[in-house]
Amino acid sequence: MSDYFLSDVHLRSDRPERGQRLARFAERLNPDDRLVIVGDLCDFWMGSRESDEQLIQSPGIQALAAFRQAGGTLEILAGNHDHWLCPFYEQKLGATIASEPYSLVSNGLRLHLVHGHLLGARRKWKSFLESREFFRGFGLVPSPVARGLDAVLEAKNQRGLADDEHRHMAVYREYAARLRDQADVVVFGHVHRAIDEPGPPRLIVLGGWQHRISFLKIDAAGANFTIESGGPDESPAASGSSTSPSPHQPSRTAT
Numbered sequence: 001m002s003d004y005f006l007s008d009v010h011l012r013s014d015r016p017e018r019g020q021r022l023a024r025f026a027e028r029l030n031p032d033d034r035l036v037i038v039g040d041l042c043d044f045w046m047g048s049r050e051s052d053e054q055l056i057q058s059p060g061i062q063a064l065a066a067f068r069q070a071g072g073t074l075e076i077l078a079g080n081h082d083h084w085l086c087p088f089y090e091q092k093l094g095a096t097i098a099s100e101p102y103s104l105v106s107n108g109l110r111l112h113l114v115h116g117h118l119l120g121a122r123r124k125w126k127s128f129l130e131s132r133e134f135f136r137g138f139g140l141v142p143s144p145v146a147r148g149l150d151a152v153l154e155a156k157n158q159r160g161l162a163d164d165e166h167r168h169m170a171v172y173r174e175y176a177a178r179l180r181d182q183a184d185v186v187v188f189g190h191v192h193r194a195i196d197e198p199g200p201p202r203l204i205v206l207g208g209w210q211h212r213i214s215f216l217k218i219d220a221a222g223a224n225f226t227i228e229s230g231g232p233d234e235s236p237a238a239s240g241s242s243t244s245p246s247p248h249q250p251s252r253t254a255t
Contacts, residue, residue, distance in 0.1 A: 001032045001034070003035075003218045005035075005036045005038060005217075006206055006209070007188075007190075008079070008209060009022050009037070009060065009208075009209040010209065011043060011058050011060050012043045012045055013050065013054070020060070021060070022064070023063035025063075029072055030072075031067075032071065033073070034072070035072060035074050036076075036098070037077065038079075038113050038115055039078060039080070039117075039190065040080065040082055040115070041076060041079075042085055043081050049146065052092060055092070064095075065093050068093055074093060074095040074096065076096070079117065080117040080129075084135050106218040107218050107222075110183045110184045110185070111218075112182065112183035114175075115189045117130075119171050121167045123164075173203065185202045186199075188203070189206050191205050194207025194227050204216055213227070214228070
């Protein structure tokens with residue numbers, strides 16, 4: 001039995017490679033494994049504009065449902081993109097929704113999990129985009145308007161990406177330091193760059209799945225944080241892989 005942790009897959013029907021990537025990963029899992037998704041399984045666009053019947057057509061969603069039906073354990077934390085999809089995850093995937101902060105013990109290691117968007121580093125205006133009202137409203141506007149707004153928000157996020165990541169990582173490090181006597185590994189999502197810092201406690205940012213696969217695996221052999229190429233559909237900048245097998249290895253990052 002192994003425990004797996006990943007986050008920020010951001011499934012979207014107009015980015016089918018993400019669902020295919022997740023499906024390939026889920027096929028590796030055994031029925032006695034546990035998979036914990038630390039937020040943002042689905043992207044806001046997909047969650048707000050597609051019905052349950054449309055969502056279930058994603059290869060990634062179907063693979064998770066098959067894993068759960070085979071006996072696997074699936075737990076999901078709500079991220080800023082998919083907070084309002086928790087009923088879908090429970091009813092269609094058979095997932096257990098975990099409240100954050102989520103603390104658990106895996107093969108003797110004390111873990112503390114948060115998605116990270118509620119720790120105080122995000123811009124205040126973004127909280128409106130995560131409201132139920134905006135979620136519902138975005139699902140009702142015509143597609144050309146929605147795509148235009150999506151493009152504007154993406155461009156704005158890219159312009160401020162370096163400052164945003166720097167601000168979040170400062171908060172993450174301070175947050176993890178306060179847990180030194182309570183956790184061996186503190187796991188975050190939200191930031192899309194995969195990061196592994198030795199600590200103590202060991203700090204892991206699971207990273208986004210837009211161009212690659214990254215996940216933490218814990219079993220009797222210890223905790224391994226792995227970054228893999230996403231397959232033939234990945235962008236040129238996403239090539240390469242790395243694995244950090246020990247909680248005390250030097251940090252490894254992927255950009």
